[in-house]
Amino acid sequence: MKKSLSTLLSAAGLCALLLPVALMAADMTKMQTGMGHAAGTGMSMMQGADGMSLMMHITKTDPYMKWDLMPGTTRMRQGMEPHGALQNVYVNKLALKAIKDKAGMLPDGAIIVKENYAPDGKLGAITVMSKKKGYNPEAGDYMWLKYGPDMKIQAEGKAAPCIKCHTKAKDNDYVMLAPLKK
Ligand code: HEC
Numbered sequence: 001m002k003k004s005l006s007t008l009l010s011a012a013g014l015c016a017l018l019l020p021v022a023l024m025a026a027d028m029t030k031m032q033t034g035m036g037h038a039a040g041t042g043m044s045m046m047q048g049a050d051g052m053s054l055m056m057h058i059t060k061t062d063p064y065m066k067w068d069l070m071p072g073t074t075r076m077r078q079g080m081e082p083h084g085a086l087q088n089v090y091v092n093k094l095a096l097k098a099i100k101d102k103a104g105m106l107p108d109g110a111i112i113v114k115e116n117y118a119p120d121g122k123l124g125a126i127t128v129m130s131k132k133k134g135y136n137p138e139a140g141d142y143m144w145l146k147y148g149p150d151m152k153i154q155a156e157g158k159a160a161p162c163i164k165c166h167t168k169a170k171d172n173d174y175v176m177l178a179p180l181k182k
Contacts, residue, residue: 051145051156054130057111064090064113070178071099076117082165084116084124089177095131102182105173108133108141112175123149127162129174139163140174 058064069075070089079087091099095110106112110131116124128145135141136158144159155162166174173180 051143051147051153054128054143054145054156055147055151055153058113058128062092064092064111067092067113068096070112071096072178076121079116083114083127085119086117086121088115088117089113090115099178099180102180104181105140106131106175106180125149125154129162129166139167140170142174 067090070091073087073089075088076086077089079085090113092109092111094107095112097103098106098110108131112129114127116127118124126145126147126149128143130143130145131141132143133141135143139158142163143157144155144162145153145157146155146159146162147153163174166176169176171181
């Protein structure tokens, strides 16, 4: 009995060890596919052409947590459905400049990242808008991304639900929170 229990435990331990490796391997495959795609379309790999590489970009290459908050917003601002009850909205340098200059629209390479928290302060999801010239001219050239605290991607690319609702702010380059026009 004792032996089988310890065998079971070590088997469980092994699984726990192997699982992340397996997941990483899956991620790598996905990333490589993404890279192929990016190379094919001539898009900059700096930001990535798919959700996985965009996620890597904003967490590793240029961590969004070091960016400025979107002008006019505060830490843990109160948000609306379908996003978090509490939110932190970060903008990269290009987005910040365009918002400050009231440039009318965001430039290629601009990124907005929004952390969405439940009322109890628990992180629910991260939602991202990434401007890529030529990516989706019919809807403001944004790549949309949503991932959970477990880094699992829930929506990416030309995500119809995101676009549908953000179209309300079409005249403001699909951005809800900051006026881009003078
Ligand atoms: C039903 C409407 C609706 C849908 C669907 C929606 N959003 Fe939003 N989004 C908003 C509103 C309203 C705001 C302003 C912040 C707030 O009050 O929650 C916002 C803000 C944002 C922001 C901050 C920049 C800005 O526009 O102000 C990002 C980034 C964002 N949404 C990403 C997404 C992504 C990614 C999806 C799809 C997975 C999505 N949104 C789906 C309504 C929506």
